[in-house]
Amino acid sequence: MRIRRSFNLLFTLLVFSCGNDDNYKGPDTKHTQIKSIEPICGPIGEVVVIEGKDFGDFLEDNIVEFDGHNALIKTASTSRLVVVVPSGADSGPVTVKVGSKTAESDVDFVVKP
Numbered sequence: 001m002r003i004r005r006s007f008n009l010l011f012t013l014l015v016f017s018c019g020n021d022d023n024y025k026g027p028d029t030k031h032t033q034i035k036s037i038e039p040i041c042g043p044i045g046e047v048v049v050i051e052g053k054d055f056g057d058f059l060e061d062n063i064v065e066f067d068g069h070n071a072l073i074k075t076a077s078t079s080r081l082v083v084v085v086p087s088g089a090d091s092g093p094v095t096v097k098v099g100s101k102t103a104e105s106d107v108d109f110v111v112k113p
Contacts, residue, residue, distance in 0.1 A: 067092035
């Protein structure tokens with residue numbers, strides 16, 4: 001008798017815990033990606049256009065770095081960022097951070113004197 005009650009309780013808990021959750025949207029399949037950078041070289045202060053996907057729609061949603069130095073973001077959309085090469089940057093990868101997601105360029109941006 002005691003085993004049957006335990007089984008019924010366990011079964012009831014299992015049924016209710018596995019019900020539909022209308023708020024569940026599935027795994028987050030979006031990932032930030034850099035597709036192109038134009039120009040790919042230039043001096044400090046150069047305006048650069050970064051094309052990609054899943055960027056933040058607002059300036060404050062994005063962090064863009066050139067060799068670890070934060071760039072000034074002039075405009076932002078989910079597919080394009082217009083930024084300024086920051087003071088102190090050396091040649092190296094460009095990164096875009098949106099929340100917990102980070103994208104790194106496949107090619108280095110070359111800082112010219």
